[in-house]
Amino acid sequence: MMRPRAxxxxxxxxxxxxxxxxxxxxxxxRKGLRVGVVKHDAHRFDIDHPGKDSHRLTAAGADTxxxxxxxxxxxxxxxxxxxxxxxxxxxYFSDMDLVLVEGFRGSSLPKIEVHRREFRRALICRGExxxxxxxxxxxxxxxxLDVPVLDLNDPEAIAGFIASVLYLFTSGMExxxxxRG
Numbered sequence: 001m002m003r004p005r006a007x008x009x010x011x012x013x014x015x016x017x018x019x020x021x022x023x024x025x026x027x028x029x030r031k032g033l034r035v036g037v038v039k040h041d042a043h044r045f046d047i048d049h050p051g052k053d054s055h056r057l058t059a060a061g062a063d064t065x066x067x068x069x070x071x072x073x074x075x076x077x078x079x080x081x082x083x084x085x086x087x088x089x090x091x092y093f094s095d096m097d098l099v100l101v102e103g104f105r106g107s108s109l110p111k112i113e114v115h116r117r118e119f120r121r122a123l124i125c126r127g128e129x130x131x132x133x134x135x136x137x138x139x140x141x142x143x144x145l146d147v148p149v150l151d152l153n154d155p156e157a158i159a160g161f162i163a164s165v166l167y168l169f170t171s172g173m174e175x176x177x178x179x180r181g
Contacts, residue, residue, distance in 0.1 A: 003094070009102050009111075021037060024155050115139040134147055136148045
């Protein structure tokens with residue numbers, strides 16, 4: 001199995017990470033990329049709901065429960081310790097060209113930090129510590145930084161930046177799409 005290329009989208013709570021991802025996914029897919037997403041949740045979450053058969057099976061003690069249909073599948077897998085992001089990417093996303101990771105600010109993945117003027121908060125990756133894995137900041141205001149500052153409201157440009165930083169395109173493809181062989 002091969003670990004896919006991945007980039008973490010990080011930022012303060014409420015900065016717009018999910019909104020940016022919603023806009024980036026279609027922009028990257030228009031370039032011919034197969035895109036996966038991993039969202040980190042610092043709190044306990046439950047995608048299964050009481051009364052559903054899948055919930056009943058998980059509640060009965062299944063360590064892994066998968067529900068599948070003709071068009072999708074979902075899996076609930078219990079673990080005592082959260083698996084490292086590299087393991088998650090390799091195990092579940094090996095068929096993707098790119099994985100957008102929301103959160104995981106402590107990882108060694110390349111990162112784009114989302115910044116909004118209205119929050120007036122210090123950058124996570126250029127605050128008390130300098131994160132060497134920060135490759136850019138997506139902001140709605142100009143900033144004087146040692147990394148590129150991308151226009152938060154231009155998902156096409158951010159998608160192009162991600163593709164170039166992660167070397168997702170082979171040279172010679174005029175439209176930036178990935179050749180399928």
